[in-house]
Amino acid sequence: MEQQLKEALLEKCREMEIPLVGVANVERWEEPLFQPWIPEEFHPRFIYPEAKSAIVIGLPVTLPILETSPSIYYRELYRTVNSLLDQYTYRLSNFLTEKGHPSIFVPRDGYGSTKVLLDNPVAFFSHRHAAFLAGLGNFGVNNTILTPEYGPRVRFATILTSAELEPDAIMEEQLCNHCMRCVRMCPSNALVEKDYPEGITDKKACASFSDELNKRYISPCGICIKVCPIGEDRRIYGRENASIYEKKDEFRKYHKAWDHVRSYGGK
Template structure:
């Protein structure tokens, strides 16, 4: 392995990442890579014990856990970015959870860069029918971080295929009926898989009492790729 890859992987795992991958972004079109040819993709596992408490609604514990994990990811990606910059590279650590301000006609649920894109290209999994990233070992019970970079890393660009098959578990579990139930293919827009507006509005109405920005998690815990790891 490239010594720089080894250094960054060891750094990420030492800070709490379950896996660190390296993605070639050069094939992305329309400036989606923000001018960076590569990315470091960071995977952090969510707690099985906390997720196991979710039955028909998210819990206050999950709400807190979700935010804590996002903060951890931001720390890991910042440390990775600074380490790469010490070697002369340019980097951009993408926030773990951030929606950009939108103008009329734009997608109001978009971030600076789709973490799932880097994670898939790095060969760590695929996109489920729920539009969640499905990790090959941990299923959807993960959160992702990304560092865009021009550092001389060894990277890959994997054309993954969905392994969801005919499963409809997340479709049936979704309380807002926002999941279309379609099989993901590389390059597919999220809107073909998920009605993000319907999902967001339901979470605001149903779970506001748990906390501002509360997330649901029902599609995640219903997934067989999560259940097999309990």
């Protein structure tokens, strides 16, 4: 029965063209895998006491659009992906509930604006940690989840369900290659050259920079995920050479295109 339900869920995700899906049992939050770990009040059962499994879905952030960041183009892509994540997780939670397994979705962004993050740069649930525990990827120096398919260029959302589903294995292969492009190119100097969690992002510096971009209608930043060399999407888009973002003369046609997009739609 458990396996049949998971197969039905995965088939539903395929119908909805969701490329990344992973499952974790809620007990994984209770066994720290590194320090500092996720505080208890951010665990699934603290938010939804009936939860037995967490289902995490991921949608890609289109690399050639992200490359224009910060820009109105990337801002619109970011909003589109977030909207789809909320819609898909809402629909999937209802799908499971109708099958007799009460479920809820957790919205992609658990905060009202970047101004809120300046005072308290934490949401009430971490989709990144959920994605890690569901086997979809692992943390890079840039404090994001890297995946084999898209590197860090993927956004996640979560469904908490009372269904007991077979969990997926946590990914053991470390994907980050420590090139440190994310550290060098971070415009807010929010990163340091240490593995997660030792090099946890200066969240307030990141939020402050995002707030300034928001005033110009071109947030979020996106630099640390666009310059990361990890991900099959780089090969698909012909971007295997991640130095494209630093060497302007050699890749002039790309920089001209990005500069054009950045010149419009914001302040």
